[in-house]
Amino acid sequence: MKCTVLLVAEKPSLSQSIAQILSNGKAHSRRSFLDVHEWSGSFRGQSAHFKMTSVMGHVMSIDFPPKYQNWETTDPASLFDAPTIKSESNPKAHVCKHLQQEARGCTHLVLWLDCDREGENICFEVIENTVKWMARVPGQQVFRARFSAISAPEITAAMEMLGEPNRCEALAVDARQELDLKCGVAFTRFQTRFFQGKYGNLDASVISYGPCQTPTLAFCVQRHQIMTAFQPEDFWSVRPHISKAGQRIDVEWGRGRLFDQGAAQLFQQLVKEARMMRCTSISSKEERRQRPHGLNTVEMLKIASSGLGMAPAQAMRTAEVLYTSGYLSYPRTESSAYPPGFDFQEVLDEMRRHPIWGDYAQHLMGTFTPPKGGNDVGDHPPITPIASATEAELGGGDTWRLYDYVARHFLGSLSPDCTFTRTTALLSAGQEVFSATGTSPKRPGFTAVMPWRAVEGEPLPPLQEGEALPITEVDLKQGKTSPPDYLTESELIGLMEKHGIGTDASIAVHINNICERNYVSIQAGRRVVPTELGITLVRGYQLIDQELCLPQVRAHVEKQIGLIAEGKAEKEAVVLHTLDQFAQKFRYFVTKIDRMDALFEASFSPLASSGKVLSKCGKCLRYMKLISVRPMRIYCPTCEEVLNLPQGGTVKLYKGLECPLDGYEIVLFSLSGPDGKTYALCPFCYNNPPFEGAHKVSGQGAGGKAGMPCTLCPHTGCPHSFMRMRVTACPECEEGTVVLDPVSGPKWRMDCNTCSFLIYLPETLHAVKLSKKRCQECESAMLRLDFKRGASPLPDGAADITACVVCNELVAKLCTAKHGRSYVNRRRGSGRRGRGRRGRGRGRDANPLLSFRDF
DNA sequence: GCAAGGTC
CATH class of the missing domain: 3.40.50.140 (Rossmann fold)
Structure with a gap:
């Protein structure tokens, strides 16, 4: 069979x-x-x-x-x-x-x-x-x-x-997913809702927490804390000047540096008085710098950041492009050792064709020894070039630089070690001991193809044991101890790897996350500098529950789910137990949030003191303020109420008109950009839609919450509602209705209340009003169009017309639709398309308008 | 709008 x-x-x-x-x-x-x-x-x-x-x-x-x-x-x-x-x-x-x-x-x-x-x-x-x-x-x-x-x-x-x-291992992953989700989302939602809208200059729409991103941030903040707590100290060091055969010899003092100026001066005096420095011993040793192991993802990301100045996320994207176009092998691997049987000859054979390192590869073909060492995790081989490519073929830029690096790293990993001789001379003056070292290259090995790894330093001039050299001068060099600098991104990756934060595939994502959330920013030299927000958050965790931002959170979860994977514990029991621990931490965090809030208060200004006066509150009838830093919102200082707004545009007062439902002053929101539409909204209704099921528009731009502007409001009594401004169904999207923009003159237009479809009405219009009449053919609302004097396109030169912009061909031809296929051509097109529109769409008219599409 | 893990 x-x-x-x-x-x-x-x-x-x-x-x-x-x-x-x-x-x-x-x-x-x-x-x-x-x-x-x-x-x-x-x-x-x-x-x-x-x-x-x-x-x-x-x-x-x-x-x-x-x-x-x-x-x-x-x-x-x-x-x-x-x-x-x-x-x-x-x-x-x-x-x-x-x-x-x-x-x-x-x-x-x-x-x-x-x-x-x-x-x-x-x-x-x-x-x-x-x-x-x-x-x-x-x-x-x-x-x-x-x-x-x-x-x-x-x-x-x-x-x-x-x-x-293996069911146990699979269950361990299910457990991890549930723990990460519950813990991350609970903390994120709580702290976001607690701090959001409380401070005027807090420019974050989501204040996220996660078992990987938060410890990653904490590494950066800890370094910042070390730097701020650092107390510089003065130190002194004796530096005699000597030379041989015209070459100056740099010597290091055996005592290194002293923090006592008086004592250092005493030694300086002693050395001065000795006048001569005697060479007491001289020794040489061959040292080697090891060729690199195979390149794995984490190592590539570190070098891309520190050597090529590329963000890890960008490096991953670039490597993926190179992989899918056949220039590099699979770029997500933990292995730094080539698997047994790896075909080095094949890769070398391909590299032989390369104009820059072809000869080098050719030479390696006969001479290389297979690399040893590194770690073969058994996922994918280390990252290597697959096909030869030149800078021109790859279009230069990051793509070429990353490829160039990977290729050189591969060749380097097959090359001999770099060897050099290190000579150390011990010298004495008075009772004080000094040393001088020199290096001289022996065999460049892999540094021939990775020149930035070459051994630096110069050889010592020839010195004999017992030889005495005159001291020309003795400096007392003063210095200050200095704090460490901010973590480089490469160091951060190293810390994450060491503490098991994230995986080779996700490290770049976590770093990107804390950048996007505005917790850190990348500064010169790709150093990761925490922002005020990042610092405040971590200090807050430290004050409430230190463990929340330590890598041990993740380690703990890993240990727990390890028990499941090994079959030593039931998944349900482990999850319940661990969830209980996190829930306890969560409850404690909630009760102590005022500790973190105190820090926020110190760093951010409360809403009451920020923002510009904008519109009247319907409850207290006093003015509310517009907070224009992202996320843009309105705040009533009297009612202490924050009202969200759509994002990605500007707001202004709308003629002082009021919402008939709640008395709030209506504002006009204009989306930025060319063809950005303008629509009216009541700040209160936008956040608290008065009608069950009224459909919402999602805010444009970062962190915008869905809300209900007037163009979606089904209120029949309000002159701004879409019920009163609707013209016809949107020909582009499923749910939208095209409404007249009553403030768009002199370039009159209509917009879809849901998608970005818009229609510019004829250019020579003076004024436009919605008529109460409906088109007999398509039921669209008819418009009364008043043309500018002497600019009427109407056959009889009439100054105005009440017409259906869909069915009146003359008018329709003068309109321009944007962000959609031309509706003028479509309306006589291929007949009915798609499902009928009757009865669909939330918040739509009960007696729906026909759409352009239905013709 | 939220986590982290795969992969594209």
């Missing part, structure tokens, strides 16, 4: 290379949602058809159910006991559907996911989406391949020795 075997890898690139190996290059590929490689062979003694495909990382993501998504109505403390749901990570990629489709009719499943805990977890995600769809046959149907490298011997051996997926 023939069987059909489905093989699944963690990413498309791996499914391709594993299929290549298992099929001896005979696989045929086809595209589905993801690539599938097929071939025939035998499986466990049976003839078999093989289908190899992949997922793209995790299939599912964890989150809270919709009920818990509202920041206002959900108590963050309740999140610790909340249920969680899993949904498809990337619905657009249709990974679930793909797996189910490919599983149909298969008799066996072989899991080729990466051999780490995350991979083990993905195994079960794959099982969930395949086994139910597979054919039932007797015996074991699901197998796990375990491999430590993507090489032919490893892969074929793994196929011979199939095992079973």
Whole structure:
């Protein structure tokens, strides 16, 4: 009987290379949602058809159910006991559907996911989406391949020795996901809601907390604290001047430096009086600088930052581009040792063609010794070049510089060590001992191709033991101890790696996160400098519960879930226990938040003292203030109420008009940029939509909360509501309605209240008003158009017309639609499109308008 | 709007 075997890898690139190996290059590929490689062979003694495909990382993501998504109505403390749901990570990629489709009719499943805990977890995600769809046959149907490298011997051996997926390891990952989610989200929502809107110059829309990002930030702040606490001290050092054969010899004092000026002066005097310095011993030693190990991701990120001045996130992006275009090998690897059987010759052969280092590679081909040392984690080989490329071919810039580095690093890792001779001379004057060292290169080794690693320093002039040199002068050099500088990004990466914060794939993300959240900024030399906000947060954690910002938070979680992975503890028990610990910490944090608040008060100015007077509050009838730093909002100092606004634009008062529902003064919001629309909103309604189900527009720009402007308000009695300003349904989006912008003159326009679609009305208009009449053909509201004197486009030269801008061809031709296909051409186009619009859309008219689309 | 982990 023939069987059909489905093989699944963690990413498309791996499914391709594993299929290549298992099929001896005979696989045929086809595209589905993801690539599938097929071939025939035998499986466990049976003839078999093989289908190899992949997922793209995790299939599912964890989150809270919709009920818990509202920041206002959900108590963050309740999140610790909340249920969680899993949904498809990337619905657009249709990974679930793909797996189910490919599983149909298969008799066996072989899991080729990466051999780490995350991979083990993905195994079960794959099982969930395949086994139910597979054919039932007797015996074991699901197998796990375990491999430590993507090489032919490893892969074929793994196929011979199939095992079973490890449920414990997978459960450990589920536990980690739940803990990270609950803890991170609870703290983030609580502190965001507590501080947001409380201070005027606090320019952060989300004040996030996370078991990785917060300790990462804390490293940067700790360095800042060391720097601020540093007390410089004066020190003195004796520096005699000597030379030989015209070459000056730099000597180090055996006592290094003294913090007592008087004592240092005494020694200076003694040395002066000695007048001569005698060489008491001279010795030489051969030393070596080791060639680099294979390049792994973390090392690449460090060097990209410190040597190339590239942000880690940028370095990852660049490396990925180089990988997908075939110039570099897979850039996410922990391994710094090449796997056994790695084909160095193949890479060297390719590098031989390179105009810059081709000769060097050629020379290495016959002479290199395979690298030893480093660590082979069994994920992917170290990062190496794959194809030869010149600066011009790669378009220069970061792409070229990163490629250049990786190629040189690879060649360096095959080159000999660099060797040099270090000569040390001991000298004495009076009773004082000094030393001088010189270096002379012996063999450049790898530094020939990595010149920045070359040994610096000069050789000593020839000295004889017993030889005496005259001292020409004796300085007393004064110095000050100095604090360390801010952490370099490269040092930060090193600390994260050392403390197990993040993984090779996520380190760059965490650093990027704390930059984007405005906790740190990257300064000259890629040093990571914490901001006022970053410092205040960490100091706050330190005051309330130091552990919250220490790397041990993560280490603790890792240790707990390690117990699950090893099968020593039940997942449920560990999760409950650990959640309980975090919930306790959370409750304590909440009760002590005023300690952190005190720090915020010292660093940020309260809302009451910031902002410009803008509009009247409907409750106290006094003026509210506009806080224009991001996130822009309105604050009533009397009611101590903060009202959010849409972001990415400006607001001004709207003729002093009031909202008939709550008495707040209405403001006009204008979105920045060309064609940015303007719409009216009542600050109170925007934040507290008065009608159940009225649909909201999400704020534009960072941190904008969804709100309800007048253009979405279904109030029939208010002259600003979309009910009164609507013209017709939006031809571009599903839900929107095109409304007249009553303040857009002299360039009159209409905008969709949901999407960015807009229509400029004829240019020669003087005034526009909505008529009460409706178009007989399409039910759109008709407009009364008043043209400028002598500029009427109407056939009889009439000054005004009441027309439907959709159906009146003359008027429609004079309009210009933007951010959408031209509606003029479309309205007579291909007939009805899509679903009918009747009865759809929240907050829409009960007797919906026809859309342009319906023609 | 929120975490961290995969990967694109």
